Amino acid sequence: MKLAEMTTVEVDQLSRDVVVVIPTGSLEQHGPHLPLFTDSILATAVSEAVERAIPDKVLLLPTVWMGASAHHQAFAGTVSASMAGYIAAVQDAVRAMTRHHFTKFFLINGHGGNVDPNGVALREIKAENPDLTVGASNYYTFCESEGEKLLRGPLKRIRHACEAETSLMLHVAPHLVRLDKAQDGGLVTSPETSGLILHFDEQTDVGSYGYPSYGTAQVGEALFNAAVTGLVRNLSAIYEGFVLVSRDEG
Template identity: 35%
Template sequence: MEPDAARDIAVTDRAFFHILQLAGFTGGTENLMKLGEMNWPDIRDLDKERLVAVYPIASFEQHGLHLPLLTDTIQLDAMVESMDGKIGDRIVCLPTQWLGYSFHHMRFGGSLTARSQTHIRMLVETVDGLIGAGFDKVLVINGHGGNSADLRVALQELKETHAETRVYGASWWGVAAPALDAIREAGPNGSGHAGETETSMMLTLRPDLVQTDRLHPDGGWPPSVYAGRVEHFRRIDEHSSRGNFGDPTVATADKGQRMLDATVNSLVEIVDDILGERL
């Protein structure tokens, strides 16, 4: 979808499912209260005051030599499914949007990306559709670091056009950072991309897709003390020869399960805080 075409979409109740289709969704889990499996009277009749609409966004990009292209999407699907097991009466979910902003991975074959302008339109107009269908509390759960900048812009734009609607964005690794840090063993630079955290989670979720004979530490930040304080957009191939950043060699399935549990607990607390008007 080109940016100009996206801007031409009229966001109305009738356009709701059309927008979901254009947004590039793929299948989700079997037990969720899924908008994609409902009809329009079902959606109309939902008690939206007691619900948070959950919109998961991920990516389709390389994850080093050892993890699959859908790593972010697989992880986020599992997190949302686990949320449903805990608070299924409080959330209604879109399928995970697998196309994100991944320009910085495009020199590694197989990665797919939307342009930033297109991605922002996808985010804004999908949430527009949710709001048009009557949802006034929306939580965008982000499963890919490259989406973060676009998500911030989308949240700003949505506030400008829907001043009274509560739209939130949460990157799972950020909201669960204290708990994840307590589990990790590779240090502060061990989990950037396809490192300890993601590899551990995939060893739990899809061990059949983890090529354990290809685990190598890779990547590193520039030596300047200002490296983390100065904005400079880099491609991942500029600081990683294999496509991962961090140390996957210390990953274990046990740590992966604990990381997933900690992350889901944080996301559940966020939903409860939204419904309780504490956030």
């Protein structure tokens, strides 16, 4: 079910076991070949496919499109929420639905910069109301093992405006992809370091990272289907109810 298309009467009659799903995206630069709305387009498309697969189990809200994108702000067109503003938007949506007595919430995220604030937003909500079931996952987390097998370029992980994201866009919205403009590249630290917080203009001149020129719609379809399958399984378990069992039984 899609909340935006329902009437208040229909919402009133819904089972409160449904999982309220909120996609989270961004409006930020995606290099010379992908549109600014890429993360929102992909998070929305995956979420809508999940809703079509299990319409009675999920209540899909419109996408929170203004993401936490300060690390992309050096590039033209990026529109970022402040961290506090983004967290407030997510929490306001959840709290509004708790007023209507929904108890299960899941964020389907399409943007790396939203990961930390999604966690903060939901941890604060859970601290206020421990009886709620709350969670978040990046849709692309469910594509990772498929990506390792299918991606043809040297980078097998999913990064920003990379082969994987370009492939997904070639599957979902091919008319918005300027593949002839794609540029492969991106900088790594030397010596190798981990844990650094870097802005994108420090890591790439053009805004993309990885090997977008290898992108294909066929790989995009496989990644998309893996994301939908994984999320359908995850959300079905949350809808049907889970128990916590000892590690040996699990």
